[in-house]
Amino acid sequence: MSILNNAAAVLSCYGAGCTDVTVTEVSERLGLPKASSSRLLRAMREAGMLETIGGTRRHRPGRMMLDLAAAFRHSSSLISRASEVVVTATRQFGHTGYISLLDGREVTAVADFEGTNLLRVVSNIGRRLPAHLSATGRSLLARMSDEEVRRLYDGAPEAKVLLRELARVRSQGFAVSEQESTEGVDGIAVAVGDPSTNEAIALCIVFPHALVGEPERDRMIAALGDGAEEIARSLGDRAFIPPKLENRITT
Amino acid sequence: MSILNNAAAVLSCYGAGCTDVTVTEVSERLGLPKASSSRLLRAMREAGMLETIGGTRRHRPGRMMLDLAAAFRHSSSLISRASEVVVTATRQFGHTGYISLLDGREVTAVADFEGTNLLRVVSNIGRRLPAHLSATGRSLLARMSDEEVRRLYDGAPEAKVLLRELARVRSQGFAVSEQESTEGVDGIAVAVGDPSTNEAIALCIVFPHALVGEPERDRMIAALGDGAEEIARSLGDRAFIPPKLENRITT
DNA sequence: AACTGCGGTTCCATTTTCTGGAACTTTCCG
DNA sequence: CGGAAAGTTCCAGAAAATGGAACCGCAGTT
Numbered sequence: 357m358s359i360l361n362n363a364a365a366v367l368s369c370y371g372a373g374c375t376d377v378t379v380t381e382v383s384e385r386l387g388l389p390k391a392s393s394s395r396l397l398r399a400m401r402e403a404g405m406l407e408t409i410g411g412t413r414r415h416r417p418g419r420m421m422l423d424l425a426a427a428f429r430h431s432s433s434l435i436s437r438a439s440e441v442v443v444t445a446t447r448q449f450g451h452t453g454y455i456s457l458l459d460g461r462e463v464t465a466v467a468d469f470e471g472t473n474l475l476r477v478v479s480n481i482g483r484r485l486p487a488h489l490s491a492t493g494r495s496l497l498a499r500m501s502d503e504e505v506r507r508l509y510d511g512a513p514e515a516k517v518l519l520r521e522l523a524r525v526r527s528q529g530f531a532v533s534e535q536e537s538t539e540g541v542d543g544i545a546v547a548v549g550d551p552s553t554n555e556a557i558a559l560c561i562v563f564p565h566a567l568v569g570e571p572e573r574d575r576m577i578a579a580l581g582d583g584a585e586e587i588a589r590s591l592g593d594r595a596f597i598p599p600k601l602e603n604r605i606t607t
Numbered sequence: 608m609s610i611l612n613n614a615a616a617v618l619s620c621y622g623a624g625c626t627d628v629t630v631t632e633v634s635e636r637l638g639l640p641k642a643s644s645s646r647l648l649r650a651m652r653e654a655g656m657l658e659t660i661g662g663t664r665r666h667r668p669g670r671m672m673l674d675l676a677a678a679f680r681h682s683s684s685l686i687s688r689a690s691e692v693v694v695t696a697t698r699q700f701g702h703t704g705y706i707s708l709l710d711g712r713e714v715t716a717v718a719d720f721e722g723t724n725l726l727r728v729v730s731n732i733g734r735r736l737p738a739h740l741s742a743t744g745r746s747l748l749a750r751m752s753d754e755e756v757r758r759l760y761d762g763a764p765e766a767k768v769l770l771r772e773l774a775r776v777r778s779q780g781f782a783v784s785e786q787e788s789t790e791g792v793d794g795i796a797v798a799v800g801d802p803s804t805n806e807a808i809a810l811c812i813v814f815p816h817a818l819v820g821e822p823e824r825d826r827m828i829a830a831l832g833d834g835a836e837e838i839a840r841s842l843g844d845r846a847f848i849p850p851k852l853e854n855r856i857t858t
Numbered sequence: 859a860a861c862t863g864c865g866g867t868t869c870c871a872t873t874t875t876c877t878g879g880a881a882c883t884t885t886c887c888g
Numbered sequence: 889c890g891g892a893a894a895g896t897t898c899c900a901g902a903a904a905a906t907g908g909a910a911c912c913g914c915a916g917t918t
Contacts, residue, residue: 358875359905360610364654364671371674375682379866389907394866396905403615409682410804413865416682417675419710420615422717423622424668425676426732431626431660431667447723459670466673470720472698481677553661609904610876630895640878645895664885664894 362386362396363405367417371484376414429466434550434591438559441583443469449576451563456492456545458556459484461508463493466557473564488518491533491545492558498525499547499556499595529599530577531558540565544577546599548584550591559584574601613637613647614656618668622735627665680717685801685842689810692834694720700827702814707743707796709807710735712759714744717808724815739769742784742796743809749776750798750807750846780850781828782809791816795828797850799835801842810835825852 487493549556588596738744800807839847
């Protein structure tokens with residue numbers, strides 16, 4: 357068990373609302389002796405991976421993580437192109453937009469773009485959601501074959517329902533979330549990929565459930581879909597599914 | 608020399624436009640034998656700190672960095688409060704806003720908030736600037752004593768000019784940047800701190816130089832200043848310098 | 859003031875991991 | 889296809905990491 361794995365295990369503690377840790381908490385969560393935890397956190401501090409909050413015992417990720425997250429975002433021309441599309445839609449409609457990607461069975465937001473309407477949506481960056489319970493996740497899963505989805509959700513009770521849901525997403529070319537992950541907030545998502553890097557991302561807009569009617573939703577779907585289609589064409593994404601509003605299935 | 612330090616050195620390669628690295632590049636930049644570099648990158652890959660781009664030889668930061676950057680942002684109530692202020696100002700004025708912090712002699716943006724006006728400013732997150740050459744940097748440095756600034760810039764040729772500049776910032780309570788780091792773009796920044804964590808951040812708005820006149824600049828300064836003052840009051844920041852428009856010194 | 863408990867740090871012998879150079883393998887390009 | 893460049897594996901020795909115990913620092917209680 358290398359120290360690098362221990363360090364990564366410490367870093368994995370962050371998330372799901374955990375913003376800082378102490379020596380004792382690390383010791384308990386990783387099952388390491390106190391002495392090892394103390395030395396590990398110290399070494400990580402000195403390497404810049406962690407920093408203490410105001411000289412207290414509380415350790416948070418070091419500020420180098422800001423640079424690293426940005427480098428991740430900039431490493432992908434797919435993300436850059438999709439960001440342009442979502443920014444434009446965010447400005448056009450005034451609602452908040454996201455770029456998200458899959459990591460195992462979860463989605464995580466890569467970038468967000470604040471809207472101007474009255475709805476202040478908590479930033480999704482750093483917040484992981486089950487893929488099958490979010491529009492972005494479903495739009496991304498819909499790009500996979502049923503066999504691939506079955507393998508990913510092997511043994512999971514939600515697999516059967518999910519496969520039916522994904523058939524629907526494929527038919528429509530977009531995924532919809534209705535107050536699913538946030539009360540009062542709906543979302544629409546369209547996924548697109550880059551075959552040269554074998555990655556895919558979801559473009560998403562979220563908006564207040566009660567204030568946005570179907571005509572505006574259609575316009576947003578079209579805006580995301582047209583932009584994503586342009587990206588798919590220029591990157592050669594043969595798995596792209598263009599949104600077809602006439603195929604919309606209402607619940 | 609521990610493997611953790613080597614890993615951190617690899618992670619430090621990202622930034623200044625570098626979004627991915629190969630084994631050979633790491634070998635050269637860190638002065639390590641190829642064998643060591645290959646094993647190091649592999650161990651970091653397996654730990655999730657790095658990932659390859661589409662199975663190529665190119666390594667970028669792993670997606671865990673997104674979570675870690677978010678945890679950093681959420682670890683500070685100062686950043687959260689300041690973000691509220693900047694979002695409000697961004698919506699009120701339509702210009703892009705930032706939260707930035709100091710790291711040595713550099714500033715780095717923690718969060719950005721896209722405006723709605725026609726100016727599309729490249730995201731500053733992940734882009735480090737010399738603190739003395741940016742409004743956010745100067746507003747943060749102005750909170751330090753001259754002695755502290757001299758120590759930070761010990762031996763640096765720009766120290767003398769900077770100290771004069773900081774006296775000006777202290778007199779005004781805000782810092783201004785006029786087409787300094789980006790052509791055609793001006794910025795104003797106000798710094799505020801949290802004595803309980805001993806950290807400080809700068810609230811900043813950037814806008815097109817040619818399109819924003821002095822009355823609107825004053826209103827933006829007031830918006831940032833009032834918000835920052837509220838934060839300072841509630842966190843007990845005795846080093847806070849409220850903006851005083853009557854003390855403005857024009858170049 | 860002394861004591862106790864909790865969180866964290868240091869010491870040290872032992873164990874484990876990491877290292878560099880060389881040989882080998884894979885990939886890419888002309 | 890061949891050659892060169894990039895990357896990987898092997899192995900003995902060196903270096904780092906480990907766990908348990910002792911120690912330290914701080915805060916609260918008597």
